Amino acid sequence: MSNLFDQSLKVANCGLDSFASNLHEAGGDVNSLSWQPPAYGDVQAGLELASLINHPLVEQANQRAFAQYLDAQPVLVDVTTAVESIPAMAERKLILHAGPPIAWENMCGPVKGAIVGAIFLEGWATSQEQAERLILDGTVALAPCHHYQAVGPMAGIISPSMPVFVVENRPTGRRAYTNMNEGLGKVLRFGANSPEVIERLRWMGEELAPALSAALHMFGEVELKPLIAQALHMGDEVHNRNAAATGLLVKRLIPAMLGSGLPLDEVRRAIAFILGNDHFFLNLSMAASKVMMDAAANVPFSSMVTVMARNGVEFGVRLSGTGNQWFTARANPVEGLFFPGYGVDDAAADLGDSAITETAGLGGFAMASSPAIVKFVGGTPTDAIAHSLRMRSITLGGNGAFTLPAMNFAPTAAGIDARKVVDQNILPVINTGIAHKQAGVGQIGAGITTAPMPCFIEAIRALAAQVREHTGAAS
Amino acid sequence: MRPVNTPWKGSEMSSCFKIFKNLYRDSVSLMQVSARISKLPGVAQASVAMGTEANRAQLRDAGLGDAAGAGPNDLIVAVAGDEDACELALSTAADLLSSVEEADSAACNAKAAVVSLQAMLEAEPATNLALISVPGDYAAAEAEKAIRLGMNVMLFSDNVSLQQEKAVKTLARERRLMVMGPDCGTAIVNGMPLGFANVVRRGAIGLVAASGTGLQEVTCRIDQLGAGVSQALGTGGHDLHEEIGGISMLHGLDALIEDAQTRVIVLVSKPPAQAVAEKILARARAAGKPVVVNFLGAEPALIERWGVHVASTLADAAERAVALLKDVPPAINDDAREVAAREALVERRSQLAPRRRYIRGVFAGGTFCYESQLICQRQGIVAFSNTPIKGNHPLDNVWQSTAHTLVDMGDDAFTRGRPHPMIDPTLRNERIVAELRDPETAVVLFDLVLGYGAALEPAAELTTLIGDASRTGNDLPLLIAHVCGTDADPQNRNHQIHALREAGVLVANCNAQAAYWAAYVANLQKAE
Known part of the structure; x- marks a missing residue:
């Protein structure tokens, strides 16, 4: 039986703010979420995500994958x-x-x-x-x-x-x-x-x-x-x-x-x-990051992201738990600065395997270390720190080997949990160069982009199906 | 070879550049300045670069002039466009290059907003209940997450399918967690009001109710009778359907049986499915403490045989529970309550025109509408309603009363796209005024629901409207009301009752009494 009656009631308010203020006024202990529909409002994906939250199979797998990383x-x-x-x-x-x-x-x-x-x-x-x-x-x-x-x-x-x-x-x-x-x-x-x-x-x-x-x-x-x-x-x-x-x-x-x-x-x-x-x-x-992420790959049921990569048209993601399966979506635009004479119309879509660095907790995730980079989006060193902080909310933990001086030598956020991405609508941030869409012109700028949500939604659905199949539960 | 974005019409535009000697900025800063001045109106193209040979060649190629005299350590700002725009661009660039950006430490210290239940649990690990009121499509998923994270759930959201409700409740049962709802409007847990709850004294009576206003009525009545409430748990209106099987009510009942603070238990619901009722009553019989049951409108004998105490109305449930707690017989029965007010009613009724024959009930509380229909029916009055009980008739047009009509203004038909009448009584008050103006109305019967979340001055606007109506017409129907709340509520029950009485409203102690009065008046009018 729940021993709620013997505990001090502590409420998470998810929805109407007035309920929290009433409770607060009555002397209750309540904290409010800034709730928004998960999975960009995809109801079915939201339900599949819910089935994976704090799921013992996923938690154990993630622990293992993250430790290996x-x-x-x-x-x-x-x-x-x-x-x-x-x-x-x-x-x-x-x-x-x-x-x-x-x-x-x-x-x-x-x-x-x-x-x-x-x-x-x-x-x-x-x-x-x-x-x-x-x-x-x-x-x-x-x-x-x-x-x-x-x-x-x-x-x-x-x-x-x-x-x-x-x-x-x-x-x-x-x-x-x-x-x-x-x-x-x-x-x-x-x-x-x-x-x-x-x-x-x-x-x-x-x-x-x-x-x-x-x-x-x-x-x-x-x-x-x-x-x-x-x-x-x-x-x-x-x-x-x-x-x-x-x-x-x-x-x-x-x-x-x-x-x-x-x-x-x-x-x-x-x-x-x-x-x-x-x-x-x-x-x-990148190769170092690849080796670290491969160490975490192929742990069944793990929701840890092991690959993020772009081919100039599509963005692709792999999860540890779903092995070699790719989850792809059209790449997000890059928010950035262009070399003189070039503009957004000249840019190719996000391109390259280099997002493996972000997958490993580097690049955009470690932006606090590199204030020079954040200027690409007109930001300040404070924005760089904000990026690194925000990535904490979608990762499994910190990598103590990589510390960020500007954040009091905090470990960099690492091990993207696809569940947290979909649950909070917070996308992994990626620092990137911008290529000209015509072959051979070269780099025309640099900036910041994000991994597209549909990849993570599809990945979560595949993982949920895997867990469902294993536990034999009906959907 | 190097494409230029902007169509180049060199002849109509001017171009100019400025050299900043021995000024170094990293390439990113230069690109930033360049981007800023490029966006200025009238500027066709702009470039900010260090004066290396390669960069100067690029500027020449782009038609931005030859910045002769600039060396690799000098910074060049070159623009093309309208003459005025070029000047502005150069001065803007100078400002940007000389400005010192202010460091802002706020973001470093800012706590990120918590957007998920999981993140909340990480931030506040002692969280043990999720109060969920998100749109119905998303509610089941949030409830499932809360349960998987080990939280109990109160699900205020409605429009959750029975299948989802069942899945969520089954999961919670496996984990020995409580789910109140979906569509659970009120609860009091550990003395704390959840949703629309009243401020009631803490005490030894525990409740589980499938009806929100039912729960409010019983807890308030207990408070008015001087006793208190240990826990008041909601289940949501669908819990006692065959399909759900009363999972929440059984869980709540078990929790109250185990709870040492709870000495008397009250169960409130519309009549459950037969199999569900039997499961619940069997558990109640074995509770080891007195259980009072009000399954609104159910045959008393069917319940009594389970060895529990049957209450005929919500108020009666409160009175029986308090009596059991104090170990005295229940003080008043329903008939006695009716008789007590008979004289006043007869006197007021005598002023009614004979054509005024009908009851018009306008309710904010769904259960009050339901209970009033039951009581009127027992007095021989068949009514129309948007939520008719068995034996009553549905309204063809919910906006238009006919004969005896009792409407639940909190029903979907009235709340789609607007707040519930407990929160915003405007629509409900309009309906009351309409009934007042109807020459066939004998009694306008209504409720005022107080408590957290409810309108702060529910009587104020209403009494003004009643005042207006009585000034314009000399022949008015009777107004009978009851106020569900306590004096400790933010609205103060006594204050609201006083305001209503000032406006000529007859205020009953409870919903059942108000309904009896209305039926009594209507039957007198009919007899005439």
């Missing part, structure tokens, strides 16, 4: 070519792209341009038409990076000959792969595929990758978690700002590179290339 130790262990690390690439002509699966016809300009560029790079075709034919007749297969433990920023293109960083989760040995950042301007990840772009990519494979590989072998493996933690204390949120992290990485690698015995010219070019690109670390930040 916290325990992950991403370490940069190697530099290889993509085909060496991703065996499927040896079996057939395969090119990986960012975001959830998408057919060639539906892809946005920058992704198409980048895929064609990768085909040029591989020497499978020499003209746009030839390249397209290879794709349309199935000779060249396209697949999401996430299907092969890989991540890539913007178009996120990885083809067999490209060099990749190999990041390993120390406790489990599971690996993730990412391509190398080409810098700004005309680059493949924004869809450029002109000869200079291909030339740069070739150089990265022939000179940069061997230099990095040699440096790694001299220096030893690079633990990425402490490096990211340090960068967060230096003004990075390691998504849209990687200036500090790039510096920290280079600091570790330069002596090793110099001692590698490689020709000094080559070493100088490699170092200059990295130093010329404040975003060089972004890809490593």
Whole structure:
């Protein structure tokens, strides 16, 4: 029997404010919700969500998934070519792209341009038409990076000959792969595929990758978690700002590179290339995040989000409990600032696997660390803190490895709980660059966006069905 | 190669730029300033950049002039557009670049609004009851969450399907939690008023009621009789349907049986489904404490055989409960109450024109309308109603009375899109005035419901309207009312009764008495 009569009544008022004021006037203990219809007013989804609230199966699964995420130790262990690390690439002509699966016809300009560029790079075709034919007749297969433990920023293109960083989760040995950042301007990840772009990519494979590989072998493996933690204390949120992290990485690698015995010219070019690109670390930040999120993946019944990724048309989400299933929706617009001469009409839809950083509690979730970033939406450092604070309400906990000085060194909010997103209509915040919708123009701005609600609603429905099926309860 | 958004009509526009020597701003700040001045009316294009060779080339390409003389450490503001607009843009940019942004620490300390029950529980872990009054479509989901989070629930919301009600209540039963509602308007838990509740003394009588105003009437009457209430639990109007099976009433009954503070129990409902009634009465028989039952209109013998105390009216339930508590026989019965007022009624009735033959009941409380119909029927009066009891007739047009008519102004037909008459009595008062003006009305019978959530001065407007009516007509019907409330209510029952009496209203002690009086008058008119 409920022992409510022996307790002091403490009321949560959900609805009419006057009931709370009456109760308050009568000396009662009452707190009011700022209630709004969950799931953006989708009644059926709201009911399915309700069935998952505080559900023991989900709670236990989340605890496990979150602990595995916290325990992950991403370490940069190697530099290889993509085909060496991703065996499927040896079996057939395969090119990986960012975001959830998408057919060639539906892809946005920058992704198409980048895929064609990768085909040029591989020497499978020499003209746009030839390249397209290879794709349309199935000779060249396209697949999401996430299907092969890989991540890539913007178009996120990885083809067999490209060099990749190999990041390993120390406790489990599971690996993730990412391509190398080409810098700004005309680059493949924004869809450029002109000869200079291909030339740069070739150089990265022939000179940069061997230099990095040699440096790694001299220096030893690079633990990425402490490096990211340090960068967060230096003004990075390691998504849209990687200036500090790039510096920290280079600091570790330069002596090793110099001692590698490689020709000094080559070493100088490699170092200059990295130093010329404040975003060089972004890809490593993403691979580290991928390793951490993979550690949390595939725990049945868990509502923890393990992937957020965009392909330039759709935004895709995966939950730990629903494994490899994608939940997709049209990407939300980016609220941001544009480089001179560009505007919102020039922008491609939100693009890239880089939202894996937010999934791991970095990027927009760690915005309090990076006041420079919040200016992209005309905000103040206070707004940055507000973003980080708000993310606490949709996450499973804090990651003590990543602390935010501006918030009194509070742990960053991490482990997005899809239930909390849908219940409160609070969307994960994502810091992002803005690509031009035409292939090859490049980055035209940067800003803040959010993950679209329908992804989370669909994910919750799938999870509710899974729980229902398991418990044998009628819907 | 580099697209320009704005159609460029260089010849009609001017362009100008300004160089700020040795002024460094990071690129984001520059883009911000650029965005701000681009939006100024008359500005076609604007660019704010450091004076690197590449940036200067870009400005030239864009037709924004050649900022010769600017070096990499200098900041360039370049605009194109109307001449005046350009000047304004340059000065605005200068202001923006020199302004120091004020730090605002408020947001750091601001507590985020709590939007979900789960977040509330995290913020206030001792929360043990959710009072839910969200729109009906969403109510079941919120109730389910509350239960899964370990909270008891009072569900004020209506329009929750029976299937959802059953699911929510079944879940709560598994977790030994209480669900009051859906459509539960009032409760008193641990002395605290929930929803529309009256301020009643705490005491030893515990109630479970499927009727909101029924619960209010019994608790107020208990208070008026000098006793008090331990707990007053609502179940919502559908709980005793066959489909729900009285889960909430059984739970409430069990809770009161276990509760050491409760010495007498009162159950109030419209007649439950047979199987449900039997389950409840069987439990009541085994309560180990006296249980008073008022299943409005049910055959007394069918209830009495379960060894419980049968009350004929809501007020009677209060009187029996208080008597049981004090271990004395119930003081007054219903007939005695009627006789006590007979003289005054006969005197007032004698002034009524013979054509005034009908009772017009205008109620804010649904149960008061129901009970009044029962009592009138027992006195041989068949009436029309928007919520007719068995044997009475439905109104063709709920807005138009005919013969004897008793309307529940709190019913959906009157409350769709407007507040309940307890909160806003305007519509109800209009109906009372209409009945007053009807030459066939013998008695206008009504209720005033007080308590938290109810209108603060319910008698004030009404007595003004009655005053207006009596000034315009010399031949008026009788006004009979009862006030459901206590002197401790925000409205003060005594104060309201006094105001009504001043306006010539005959005020009965309880709803049942008011109905008896009305029926008595109507039967005298009929006999004439």
